[in-house]
Amino acid sequence: MSTIDFGVFIGRFQPLHIGHEHVIAHALERCDRLIVLVGSANVARDPRNPFTYAERAAMLRGAFPDAVAAGRLIIAPLDDHLYSDTAWVAQVQRSVRALVLEHGNGGGFHTHGLADFRVALTGFGKDASSYYLKLFPEWANLQIDSQYGTFSSSDVRSRYFQRIPEVPAAILSAGVADFLRGFMLGETFRALLEEAEFLAAYPAQWGRGPFVTADAVVVQSGHILLVERGRAPGKGLLALPGGFVNPDERIRDAAIRELREETSISDAKGQIPPAMLASFIEDARTRVFDAPGRSLRGRIITHAFLFRLPERRQLFAVKGGDDAAHARWYRFGDLSPEMLFEDHWAIIEEMADL
Ligand code: NAD
Known part of the structure; x- marks a missing residue:
């Protein structure tokens, strides 16, 4: 024994x-x-x-x-x-x-x-x-x-x-x-190899950072707004609408801009203007997500903003803004962590109180 x-x-x-x-x-x-x-x-x-x-x-x-x-x-x-x-x-x-x-x-x-x-x-x-x-x-x-x-x-x-x-x-x-x-003979290997090559080339093109990004956690009536990524990195995975902050804009404005560009979020009157989207942000919930290994591209520090849209039977209309992303509402209950890009599941868990 x-x-x-x-x-x-x-x-x-x-x-x-x-x-x-x-x-x-x-x-x-x-x-x-x-x-x-x-x-x-x-x-x-x-x-x-x-x-x-x-x-x-x-x-x-x-x-x-x-x-x-x-x-x-x-x-x-x-x-x-x-x-x-x-x-x-x-x-x-x-x-x-x-x-x-x-x-x-x-x-x-x-x-x-x-x-x-x-x-x-x-x-x-x-x-x-x-x-x-x-x-x-x-x-x-x-x-x-x-x-x-x-x-x-x-x-x-x-x-x-x-x-x-x-x-x-x-x-x-x-x-x-x-x-x-x-x-290594299958499709999954080819996709991972493509991703590995993309990541290997990334620092030469963009440097190693730190980079600053903004992400929008948009919730409405038990649903969350996500985009399906159309290209590397994370092709085919779901991600929060978001992206890199421009040199001349505030991080919060970057979150609103990316949200509009990637989802064309609209109500009955058409695309929702930036000021109205800003009014949906819960400032107390804004958070930085900075795990050093959160992205394989390099050191990327993101700021996540919680947009709580009014409860509705009819969710706001969305559509993919460009070929890089296709936007859709997802019920929380239909999502699982491995469907999401990088640490976006962890961000949703923290921000949306899952
Ligand atoms: P690993 O597969 O790299 O190593 C597992 C173990 O094997 C370690 O004890 C390591 O020391 C040992 N090992 C590695 N190479 C060896 C060698 N050549 N000879 C003998 N032993 C060797 O795994 P890991 O990265 O240590 O895994 C930790 C896991 O815990 C990860 O999944 C990580 O995400 C998780 N974790 C999560 C959190 C969190 O979510 N907050 C915190 C801590 C750890």
Whole structure:
């Protein structure tokens, strides 16, 4: 019997490589069961997060079929909360408690509580991204030393998203390498490659920023106004109407201008004039969204404005302003995080009180 009932390992696994597998294999030797939480489970595909939760869970199951079959390796999704580490920590705690109680009690009545189980967080203090290992002082620390140097998933991604993709088989298990070889033949790979090339060229054209943008969070009667992006970055994803601030305008005016340009929002009298749109802004809700990694284009700091339009049975009319964007009202209940561009889901969550 090991002294640890449940190990917890958190990672993005974009993709899973032999460094991760080394940690998992060693943790399995030292814990009765290991819970692997697959992070960033709720984000749209992009060159940094190219594989869905389902694809990454399949990579893990393929690498450890026996441990999964024996119920010793438990895989679960974990969503990002970019602007609230507290919400993220709470979700980790809730998820681990539910899994420990379910598996520790053999699926039957919960005769044991969380305090009856010894839980340890495992990982390898690679770099700053591992700061979250310190966010859970209630759990013991199970440090696994790496035998595999400091390579990372980003090395795999930069070699893979090329015109002539390289699958670095030396640092991937056979199942993951096979998956990558199959994936690179499909449409999704081509779209991600196009996006990666766009992003690689971006700093040479525009610099690295910081850039200032404005976004409009426009709500009316349980709906939110979004645009479907017609081109890279994020082609096909939904985004808040918004864009870069011109050198000679105020940020708030940029939000109104972009809203009008991208959606042609109108009432019975025609396009709504800027002053009237301004009157719908709830000033107290204006917020800056500045997560350093929020855009893969560079350092982009956005200011989001909440426009609360009057409740109506007939929503204001909208149409796509140009070929880059197609505007539509969406019911909140029909949206899910992975449909949205960059951190726009997190912005909507914060601004519209979802
Ligand atoms: P990762 O896949 O890069 O790494 C996972 C683990 O594997 C880490 O402990 C890492 O140190 C280890 N590892 C990496 N390379 C290794 C190697 N060569 N040898 C041995 N071990 C190696 O994942 P990550 O980026 O650390 O994942 C963190 C997840 O938690 C992300 O999804 C992130 O978004 C999420 N997170 C979210 C919030 C929030 O939403 N507020 C806050 C913190 C973390």
